[in-house]
Amino acid sequence: MFLSNFLSNLTLSRGNAFIWDSKIKNLKIITHFRFIDLDLLIGIERQKKTIYDNTINFAEGNFTNNALLWGSRGNGKSSLIKSVFNEINKKNKNLKLIQLNKNNIFDIEIIYEKYANLKNYNFIIFIDDLSFEKIDSDYKIIKSTLDGSIQNQPKNIVLYVTSNRRHLMPRDMIENERSSAIHTDESVEEKISLSDRFGLWIGFHNLSQDDFISLLQYAKAKNITIIPQLSFPSHARASIVSMDVRRNRLIALGDDEGAEMYALSDPNDNSVYQSAQLYNDNTINICMESSYRFFDKVVAEVAAMYQKANVRLKQFSIGADELPYGVWEGSPRCINFATGTANDVDLESLYNDALLRLKSSIEKHGAVMSGWEDFLLVHSKNSQSETKLKDERFDYNVIPYSWNNTWGGGREDMVYKLANAGFKTVMSNSSAFYFDMANDNDMDAFGLNWSGYVDYFDTWAIDPQDIFANRALNRKHNITSDYILKTTKLKPNKQDNLIGIQSQLWTETVTSETILDQMLLPNLIVFAERAWAKKPYWISDQSSAQEHKMTKYWNQFLNVMGKRTLPVINNLFPDFYHDLPKPGGIIKNDSLFVRSPFPGMRVHYTLDGSTPSPSSKAYHHPISVNPDNVVVLRSFDNQLKGGKSITVLRE
Numbered sequence: 042m043f044l045s046n047f048l049s050n051l052t053l054s055r056g057n058a059f060i061w062d063s064k065i066k067n068l069k070i071i072t073h074f075r076f077i078d079l080d081l082l083i084g085i086e087r088q089k090k091t092i093y094d095n096t097i098n099f100a101e102g103n104f105t106n107n108a109l110l111w112g113s114r115g116n117g118k119s120s121l122i123k124s125v126f127n128e129i130n131k132k133n134k135n136l137k138l139i140q141l142n143k144n145n146i147f148d149i150e151i152i153y154e155k156y157a158n159l160k161n162y163n164f165i166i167f168i169d170d171l172s173f174e175k176i177d178s179d180y181k182i183i184k185s186t187l188d189g190s191i192q193n194q195p196k197n198i199v200l201y202v203t204s205n206r207r208h209l210m211p212r213d214m215i216e217n218e219r220s221s222a223i224h225t226d227e228s229v230e231e232k233i234s235l236s237d238r239f240g241l242w243i244g245f246h247n248l249s250q251d252d253f254i255s256l257l258q259y260a261k262a263k264n265i266t267i268i269p270q271l272s273f274p275s276h277a278r279a280s281i282v283s284m285d286v287r288r289n290r291l292i293a294l295g296d297d298e299g300a301e302m303y304a305l306s307d308p309n310d311n312s313v314y315q316s317a318q319l320y321n322d323n324t325i326n327i328c329m330e331s332s333y334r335f336f337d338k339v340v341a342e343v344a345a346m347y348q349k350a351n352v353r354l355k356q357f358s359i360g361a362d363e364l365p366y367g368v369w370e371g372s373p374r375c376i377n378f379a380t381g382t383a384n385d386v387d388l389e390s391l392y393n394d395a396l397l398r399l400k401s402s403i404e405k406h407g408a409v410m411s412g413w414e415d416f417l418l419v420h421s422k423n424s425q426s427e428t429k430l431k432d433e434r435f436d437y438n439v440i441p442y443s444w445n446n447t448w449g450g451g452r453e454d455m456v457y458k459l460a461n462a463g464f465k466t467v468m469s470n471s472s473a474f475y476f477d478m479a480n481d482n483d484m485d486a487f488g489l490n491w492s493g494y495v496d497y498f499d500t501w502a503i504d505p506q507d508i509f510a511n512r513a514l515n516r517k518h519n520i521t522s523d524y525i526l527k528t529t530k531l532k533p534n535k536q537d538n539l540i541g542i543q544s545q546l547w548t549e550t551v552t553s554e555t556i557l558d559q560m561l562l563p564n565l566i567v568f569a570e571r572a573w574a575k576k577p578y579w580i581s582d583q584s585s586a587q588e589h590k591m592t593k594y595w596n597q598f599l600n601v602m603g604k605r606t607l608p609v610i611n612n613l614f615p616d617f618y619h620d621l622p623k624p625g626g627i628i629k630n631d632s633l634f635v636r637s638p639f640p641g642m643r644v645h646y647t648l649d650g651s652t653p654s655p656s657s658k659a660y661h662h663p664i665s666v667n668p669d670n671v672v673v674l675r676s677f678d679n680q681l682k683g684g685k686s687i688t689v690l691r692e
Contacts, residue, residue, distance in 0.1 A: 076127040628689055
């Protein structure tokens with residue numbers, strides 16, 4: 042017991058934040074603790090004060106509540122816990138944070154037994170994103186812990202939990218139980234009683250108007266422009282469902298007129314369609330006046346918040362991408378709206394009229410309408426393959442964002458068609474600027490690949506004014522000279538219409554802050570180089586010497602990023618976990634040759650098949666290996682953070 046306590050105290054004295062390692066049943070020091078300065082968390086002042094006061098009381102040895110922070114994803118729950126801990130830990134080093142993975146929840150008993158009443162230390166046990174699909178042993182262990190049945194609630198341990206569910210259980214489970222149980226009250230009570238065990242329930246809700254105004258003012262001070270978007274008519278399921286709920290509520294109250302005031306769907310619509318994401322109910326009906334009342338009201342309220350914040354509303358995006366084929370065809374409202382029959386309703390014309398109305402609504406508030414390129418293209422049966430600009434362009438005072446340009450897909454030049462036609466256009470290429478795309482075909486790589494693999498070189502090597510100018514990129518993506526001849530070029534006198542480039546990071550595959558970090562950096566650094574640097578000198582050279590010049594320039598960039606830029610970021614933000622590309626290795630004639638993708642990164646190796654650690658041997662020059670060696674490589678940065686490992690195969 043003495044030895045165990047000694048080792049525990051030794052570990053605790055060396056760090057402030059820890060993660061529980063379920064394999065070794067012990068703590069591991071978090072050497073690069075990620076947090077946001079408490080002052081930067083805006084819009085959650087009440088929540089901030091509540092959890093700060095509770096934590097201060099705990100650090101000072103006073104009565105403290107276990108806390109459940111619940112609400113929608115992305116509202117700052119876990120960030121607040123870590124930021125408050127960091128702020129208080131600056132003055133009180135006896136306060137420690139232990140992060141427990143929700144998959145290892147059974148180990149909470151071990152943690153309590155190990156650290157309860159440990160002299161001189163107070164522990165916050167932090168469990169992120171906790172929820173249960175059913176009442177099982179995991180659920181009961183947490184409930185038992187909060188009840189104090191394992192032991193009396195230790196004075197030096199407090200439990201902080203985040204969840205997107207107020208009762209930690211799916212709503213439908215509780216509702217189903219309420220409808221089917223013999224003893225309804227008892228059954229439901231069992232399911233919601235866990236959340237009742239927390240002394241503090243701290244809700245995180247969508248931003249209020251005051252919160253958004255504060256956000257606008259903060260962004261203005263940082264020279265950041267916030268562009269609001271209301272998806273209309275496509276990708277609008279959230280709006281449709283919320284207005285359906287409103288309609289049904291008012292109908293139940295006998296207010297039929299009020300029910301239809303902001304309705305977005307035709308109850309009798311039997312149109313058959315499916316969105317790219319497999320929804321069949323995500324498109325607003327453009328043949329209802331209530332849809333435009335809804336849009337006008339939202340735009341007006343958004344504009345009012347900008348005015349109150351003393352921030353100019355420059356752009357308002359309608360999204361309008363990926364409009365499914367088949368929408369509105371079975372809507373009686375559309376037939377009546379057009380005063381025709383099902384066979385002669387021109388839905389394309391109706392849609393153009395709808396866009397004009399939306400544009401007019403936005404311009405009333407001094408803003409320009411923007412959206413994805415789709416709304417300027419003829420709507421086809423395949424919503425992903427529009428290539429023809431509409432004859433009715435209403436005017437040029439709209440801003441399209443051109444995104445759908447997969448290599449070899451026939452749309453790489455769409456951004457130039459739009460710019461040549463007179464539109465102020467933003468290049469948002471999915472094939473180079475979508476950071477939710479995986480950067481290689483590794484099965485463990487984060488991201489998607491519907492637009493190919495987007496690696497650093499693709500982002501860096503593109504010339505926005507001539508996407509086919511780089512011979513190496515063309516060869517990499519199998520783009521032939523005959524293919525290029527058929528594409529549209531950006532006219533010299535229209536270059537000013539290409540007003541910028543934009544990167545995107547969609548979050549379908551982002552399940553943690555670490556993954557977000559790795560998908561964001563160094564991608565964003567590479568993108569910034571292309572967005573803000575002068576046009577590379579080698580681009581204009583269309584001879585065979587281009588690739589040689591480009592390679593030299595690319596190596597210079599990698600050296601600067603690997604040896605200077607990323608180390609600076611690591612020193613300023615040591616908790617930021619940027620991506621570390623896998624090193625390259627080859628075994629030739631029983632010698633191991635290794636190349637680091639980022640100069641300045643250290644490559645460590647093992648010969649027994651184990652994952653290299655910072656204490657493993659570092660590679661400096663070719664080494665001899667035996668036939669029975671299993672060589673594993675791994676990159677490390679200047680903070681000794683490691684990337685993914687790779688096993689080297691023999692030729």
